[in-house]
Amino acid sequence: MRQDTISDATGIGSVIETDIPARLDRLPWGRFHVLVIAALGVTWILDGLEVTLVGAISGALMESPTLRFTNTDIGLASSAYLLGAVIGALVFGWLTDRLGRKKLFFTTLTIYMLATIATAFSWNLWSFIVFRFLTGTGIGGEYTAVNSTIQELIPARVRGWTDLVINGSFWLGAAIGALGAIVLLDTSLLPGDFGWRGAFAIGGTLSAIIFFMRLWIPESPRWLITHGRAAEAGKIIDGIEEAFRRKGFILASVSAAPERLKTRTHTPLWEVATTILNIYQRRAFVGFSLMAAQAYFYNAIFFTYALILTEFYGIPAGDIGWYILPFALGNFLGPICIGRWFDTWGRRPMLLLTYTVSGLLLAITGYLFAENLVTVRQLTAAWVAVFFVGSAAASAAYLTVSESFPLEVRALAIALFYSVGTGVGGVLGPFFLGHLIDSGSRATVLVGYLIGSALMIGAAVVAACWAVAAEGRPLEDVAKPLAAAE
Incomplete structure (x- = not known):
């Protein structure tokens, strides 16, 4: 690495010629990448835990002598959580691009930890909603800081599959939440109004453990370079490579041409807006379509799954977790089994396939439910099939958005499309579907x-026409950095 020109003592405004992006992409798969996935990918586990807990304990919240929620209250609390995630993503996404990935993924994890513990001490509907909103802000911020970091540290050849598996780990959290609810809602172990409170301690405990695991994760070298901290970035990549050599790995030579980047302190918001909405307008439309469709598809259905089981099939609140477990398993296995095709067959054909199939399966399952043609076990099996494919589709939406835009606006781009998509498809979805369930009509x-179903199929058409073919390509090739110096 060498600096060509220096305009000030900090290196801001200098032009740096660097091969660090290529050195990151040539790394073999090793312990470093596993640690990155474990310490950062837990965000999705925490989100899955939170979503599942509220769904699994919804019956307990309705029966609680303190809260006595209605179906509409449950939907409102779910929407508050998603609204918090939207606002958290926007605020922390902007800060992540400005202050760095590492500072923010510690900040957002702390907010989540404190808020989810506070939820256990809720005393009425509005305190519950406020704490759920704050929990959501932490999770939304986590998405932006964590997804941008993972994208910038994982080699290009496995970026698609890795990203899908990490996003699919949401369902490990769902399984943990389901099992936790089964145990904690057992009134022979805990009084009825204490079980649901204890359930929120699971997320607080898990996040405290992960906080210490993240101490070993470095700042993104790609981010450091563009912010005038080339020496620090060099030390990080040197340390990573040395760890591989000590394990006996022989690193391939760097064949790609060095990147020339002009360092900057931050990217002005006007430039962010111009980049996303003007220069990459078509990619922006694809990102919005994918995110909005999967947000409604998932949040509207999964947040109200427990209500369907209790209202239409009479399943006791304490047994909800047993039906969520196979549902979670199918969702987790989908990205693992399908994800590799996003790197081999390609992004565009796989987006078309997964979004179309999951949309059609949703319509078929909805019809079978409306006509009362399926038992509760058959309905669960149908949902497993729907979301085996749908989980890969939803995860691919985050992959598409996070790799389609330049490094300098990546976190804010993730935040923007997550926020807009979730705001349109996710915040209104649970409240809307909860209201439909309150009608007591299957047809409704x-x-x-x-x-x-219509949203998923529509997004598939958009992706087939305009999604970028990013498989196996370096991030700097998919979207040229704004700091690139000609």
Whole structure:
């Protein structure tokens, strides 16, 4: 690495010629990447835990002598969580691009930890909603800081599959939440109004453990370079490579041409807006379509799954977790089994396939439910099939958005599309479908499912036309850095 020109003592405004991006992409898979996935990918586990807990304990919240929620209250609390995630993503996304990935993924994890513990001490509907909102802000911020970091540290040849598996780990959290609810809602172990409170301690405990694991994760060298900290970036990549050599790995030579980047302190918001909405307008439309469709598809259905089981099939609140477990397993296995095709067959054909198939399966399952043609076990099996494919589709939306835009605006781009997509498809979805369930009519609920199906198929068409072919390509090739010096 060498600096060509220096305009000030900090290196801001200098032009740096560097091969660090290529050195990161040539690394073999090793312990470093596993640690990155474990310490950062836990964000999705925490989100899955939170979503599942509220769904699994919804019956307990309705029966609680302190809270006595209605179905609409449950939907409102779910929407508050998602609204918090939207605002958290925007605020922390902007800060992540400005202050760095590492500072923010510690900050957002702390906010999540404190807020989810506070939820256990809720005393009425509005305190519960406020704490859920704050929990959501932490999770939304986590998405932006963590996804941008993972994208910038994982080699290009496995970026797609890795990203999908990490996003799919949401369902490990769902399984943990389901098992936790089964145990903690057992009134022979805990009084009824204490079980749901204890359930929120799971997320607080897990996040405290992960906080210490993240101490070993470095700042993104790609981010450091563009912010005038080339020497620090060099030390990080040297240390990573030396760890591989000590393990006996022989590193391939760097064949790609060095990147020439002009360092900057930050990217002005006007330039962020121009980049996303003007220069990459078509990619922006693809990102919005994918995110909005999967947000409604997932949040509207999964946040209200427990209500369907209790209202239409009479499943006791304490047994909800047993039905969520196979649902979570199918969702987790989908990205693992399908994800590699995003790196081999390609992004565009796989987006078309997964979004179309999951949309069609949703419509079929909704029809079977509306006509009362399936038992509760058959309905669960149908949902497993729907979301085996749908989980890969939803995860691919985050992959597409995070790799489609330049490094300098990556975190804020993730935040923007997550926020807009979730705001349109996710915040309104649970409240809307919860209201449909309150009608007591299966046909009315079907309308909500058909909307989700139409959104998924529409997003598939958009992706087939305009999604970028990013498989196996370095991030700097997919989207040229704004700091690139000609």
